[in-house]
Amino acid sequence: MAVRKSAFIGLALGLSLTLAACNSAGSSDSSSSTSGGGSEELPSIVLGAVTEPTNVPDPLVDGSLAGYSYYYNVFDSLTRLNASGELEPLLATEWSSNEDLTEWTFTLRDDVTFSDGVPLTAEDVAFSYQTILDNPASDPHSYMRPLESVEVADPTTVVFTLNTPFSPFPSITTSVSIVPAAVYAELGSEGFANAPIGSGPYTFVSRTPGVEYVIERNPDYWGTPAPFEKVTFQTIADADARLNGVLSGSLDVALIAPNQVDSLEGAATLMNTESNGVTFLGINSSTGPLADLKVRQALELAIDKEALVSGVLSDRASVATQMIAPPVAGFDPALEASEFDTEKASALLAESTYAGEPITISYAIGGRIPLSEDIAQAVQAMLTEAGFTVELEGMDQSTFSGRVYDKKDIAGLYLNTYAPSQMDGDPVVEDFVAHGYNDYAMNPETPALVQATREVAGDERIAAYATLMEFNSANTQMIPLYVPETNYATTDGLVWEPRADGLFLFGALGE
Numbered sequence: 001m002a003v004r005k006s007a008f009i010g011l012a013l014g015l016s017l018t019l020a021a022c023n024s025a026g027s028s029d030s031s032s033s034t035s036g037g038g039s040e041e042l043p044s045i046v047l048g049a050v051t052e053p054t055n056v057p058d059p060l061v062d063g064s065l066a067g068y069s070y071y072y073n074v075f076d077s078l079t080r081l082n083a084s085g086e087l088e089p090l091l092a093t094e095w096s097s098n099e100d101l102t103e104w105t106f107t108l109r110d111d112v113t114f115s116d117g118v119p120l121t122a123e124d125v126a127f128s129y130q131t132i133l134d135n136p137a138s139d140p141h142s143y144m145r146p147l148e149s150v151e152v153a154d155p156t157t158v159v160f161t162l163n164t165p166f167s168p169f170p171s172i173t174t175s176v177s178i179v180p181a182a183v184y185a186e187l188g189s190e191g192f193a194n195a196p197i198g199s200g201p202y203t204f205v206s207r208t209p210g211v212e213y214v215i216e217r218n219p220d221y222w223g224t225p226a227p228f229e230k231v232t233f234q235t236i237a238d239a240d241a242r243l244n245g246v247l248s249g250s251l252d253v254a255l256i257a258p259n260q261v262d263s264l265e266g267a268a269t270l271m272n273t274e275s276n277g278v279t280f281l282g283i284n285s286s287t288g289p290l291a292d293l294k295v296r297q298a299l300e301l302a303i304d305k306e307a308l309v310s311g312v313l314s315d316r317a318s319v320a321t322q323m324i325a326p327p328v329a330g331f332d333p334a335l336e337a338s339e340f341d342t343e344k345a346s347a348l349l350a351e352s353t354y355a356g357e358p359i360t361i362s363y364a365i366g367g368r369i370p371l372s373e374d375i376a377q378a379v380q381a382m383l384t385e386a387g388f389t390v391e392l393e394g395m396d397q398s399t400f401s402g403r404v405y406d407k408k409d410i411a412g413l414y415l416n417t418y419a420p421s422q423m424d425g426d427p428v429v430e431d432f433v434a435h436g437y438n439d440y441a442m443n444p445e446t447p448a449l450v451q452a453t454r455e456v457a458g459d460e461r462i463a464a465y466a467t468l469m470e471f472n473s474a475n476t477q478m479i480p481l482y483v484p485e486t487n488y489a490t491t492d493g494l495v496w497e498p499r500a501d502g503l504f505l506f507g508a509l510g511e
Contacts (some may be wrong), residue, residue, distance in 0.1 A: 041218065044230035045494075047504055048242035048254030051367060051488070052213065052235045054398045056140070058193040059177035060131045060184070063139025064401075065368065068175070068421050069504040070213055073231065075177035075198035078106055078125065079170055081423055081501075087170055091120070091178060091199075102164040106173075108156040112222045114180045115203045122152040127181035129160070140437055143427045146454070165455040171329070171424040201226035201507030204219035210235060226507040237366040237397070246489040253490045253504075257370035258316035264489055271488045271502055276327045276418025276500040278320045279369055281361075281379070281479040284410055284440045289359065293306070294352035299413075300338050301345035302386035303379060309482050312374045316487060320480035322469040323418070323432055327500040330425025330453070330465045338473065345386040358389045363415035367397030370484070376415055405437050417484075421501050425465055429453065431467060433479060441477040 008239045017134040059075055078092040092106040112120040133138045151159045162169065177198065184192050196204045201223065202215040203390040213233040217226045234251065236242045243260050245251035246268050253271075256264075264270050281299075289295050305319045318326075321335045363369070363376045373394060380390045395403075403409040406418060416438065420427040432438050433446035449471060453464040472478060488498055497503065 039319040045252045046232045048236040048251045049233045056193045057112045058189045061138045071177045073202045074200045078173040104160045121155045122158045167457045170424045258314045268488045273498040275484045279417045282414045298345040298349040316485040318481040324425045332466045360412040362393045364397040364400035365394040
């Protein structure tokens, strides 16, 4: 179980991806354009994306990591994360709250236009947020629950009224894309996804489901011009195919698995960073043998997390001590990893109600977790040694995600990962212990513990998160396994720094 070692408090900030315009092997179709008053040849770039949104790629409905890589290039949000992971203005120039953190006022830039030339105003901001509020089935709605209403004070001022004190609200605004109200209202969700209009550094070109998503430089972008003429996201689920794409020159950058890193030596460039996500075992503790706390505690005792990191992951990860990763606001460095003791696990299992029933580990094959099948097999072997009967159930990422979101179809354990694009712990705890998608326990005590993290800031907030993490350890509602190192293969000459949030952003960071 997690143990606090000291009162030391720290916040680890996320890294930022910065791309420089460069000629790379997969960028042969450059075209001439004007940037900053001069004419220059701009390169294009092709990347190998692991997956694509399981929903229609509408930024007001979808909240997947794959989707955000599209949206953050085409749309702007009120705020953004800078190169140090700190919150900065984007569409908003400033913001403030009332004393009890229940009302937030944002002042907007007055010089922003959408790519169709129509000015962006407070009406568009209010419409974007209200559309999310009106659709409880949308992914962004899950972290907008504190939002009660949004009002337009004037063309450049928006006022958000919350139903509870909520200190991280400005960080949450980094994940809401602002759409043109009139266009979205006319086209509807699916129509807008097929012909989106934003105010970002790139504009939409085309989408071929299962194949690619293409964007091109917005010549009229209000901020710093984008460095690439065209960006193509090719959907390539197979890790070997992505690696071979970079080695052959058909791709400029792609995510690779830890066991592929050695293949790059002398052939391509390796870029990596610590992830903002935690890979974990989710537990359906509402039914069957996993409803017994002793069975769940035996599960965690039986898993050798160090062996997973050093063996399966080739030391390209770190053992997770909590459900929040080190680069994310809310991480507490004073928490320790859970104990590993097979004998103690077996003894505890013997005291429990477990009678040898098969427990299934569900996971996605070729999805967001590199080496997911190897991880599942390793965990199966560890649990079997402790006395569990374990069966594996692999499936494609889309099917797996649908079953997790449905919160009915996974009867036992499941291998999953959660990485908050906002680089803040609030979406994490909202999802895991405030009755979100991954909260199978639905414990009546935990929403109040989550609320306590929202009414404070600084050191007090970290302490409130530690209380939540210790509650999870004591009740074993989910088992944090490791924080992955995110590894990318790139063609030589592509100069960039990977982001901890795993997003592919190809524009300069505004002005």
